[in-house]
Amino acid sequence: MSEHVHTVAGITSLIRDSLESRFSGIWVEGEISNHRLPGSGHHYFTLKDPFAQLSCVFFKGAAMRCPVRLGDGMQVQVYGNLSVYEARGQYQLVAQAVQAKGFGDLQAKFEALKRKLEAEGLFDPERKKPIPFFPASIGIVTSPTGAAIRDMIHVLSRRAPWVRLMIYPARVQGDGAAEEIAAGVRFFDQASGANRPDLVIVARGGGSIEDLWAFNEEVLARAIAACGLPVMSGVGHEIDFTIADFVADRREPTPSAAAENAAPDGVTLLRHLGRLREALESRTEASLALHQRHVLSLRREIEAREPGRKIRSWMQTLDFLEERMDYLVSGRLQQAKSGLDAARRSLAAIQPERVLARHGEEVAFLSESLDRAARRRLADLAKRLQATGDLMKSLSPEGVLKRGYSLTTDAEGRLITSSAQVRKGDWVRTRLADGEIASRVE
Secondary structure: OOOOOOOHHHHHHHHHHHHHHHOOOEEEEEEEEEEEOOOOOOEEEEEEOOOOEEEEEEOHHHHOOOOOOOOOOOEEEEEEEEEEEOOOOEEEEEEEEEEEOOHHHHHHHHHHHHHHHHHOOOOOHHHOOOOOOOOOEEEEEEOOOOHHHHHHHHHHHHHOOOOEEEEEEOOOOOOOHHHHHHHHHHHHHHOOHHHOOOEEEEEEOOOOOOOOHHHHOHHHHHHHHHOOOOEEEEEOOOOOOOHHHHHOOEEEOOHHHHHHHHOOOHHHHHHHHHHHHHHHHHHHHHHHHHHHHHHHHHHHHHHHOOHHHHHHHHHHHHHHHHHHHHHHHHHHHHHHHHHHHHHHHHHHHOOHHHHHHHHHHHHHHHHHHHHHHHHHHHHHHHHHHHHHHHHHHHHOHHHHHHOOOOEEEEOOOOEOOOHHHOOOOOEEEEEEOOEEEEEEOO
């Protein structure tokens, strides 16, 4: 008999130390069975293959960081340490991370394609097209029966009910899904007229890396890069990134977020338009008031320089000069008559014939002088009257028009002094010196 006898606890402890020191940080692959999730939040399951099985425990703290939802029948890869559950004398794998079988291969494929497309410049910010601020129509490539499309339709109908939605039905996971999504992108890109949207969205809800793998395929990345329309991606959850996200012109974390940011909020837009309208009305009223004051000032200036007032003043001056001329001529004639009477009396006292002859000559001379003076005065007055008349004509509206100016009025006869008084299509009348012209504003 051996001198040293182990206790059950002691030998179990030795086995645990041996297992933990030798089998730490290992990956084990198999199928989950007998999965249990008690209230503690720890996962208990058996990992098996056709030849053996291994008990596993996945404690709550580590399980909360796991992206995979565990369930019976899943093929997984488990990372952890071998240990012994001493109460039952059972060795087990204490899991630290669990991923779906093939996850490592998919991640490697993802990184390889990402490096390839990035080297080709498909992720460059310079090649990305701007997303339209106010799209009239949006093309969505997604599953027509998923929750994602229902959420997107709800969001867009609430925020931007004027946007026309066009849905291209496509599978979003499984074999051939990437080709169907790429075909949807190309369909909208090649459409014309009313069938060509302003924006394309590729979308699907969340899932595992396998579920989202269609959006990591090169065929879809090439289709998005070649699309002439702006493309927005809304795939998975906020933590999910796909190749389509990197190639798209904008990446949104979820389908609902893509719908939120694809078009402006109608209520906010209406409030903004209301503020713009108030500002425009205020500026228009201020501008009209300023122009009205300017027009009033011009009217007063024109009235102050009114040609009719000057003409009437000159007419009064002419009347005064005419009266003055009549007075002067009558006075000279009266003087001449008085002289003639005196001469007649003298003739009676002296030799009439000689006196009459002498005075007759004098009267003839005076009469001729008076006639010459009257004619010169009348000629001077006629010249002044002609000059005054010419000045009146040059200052009259007709005179101004004959110098090449014109007057333009609107259909109601109001004088047009600014281009802001007319609009395209209005009829106006232009008065010239020899007639009028009717025209329409183009």
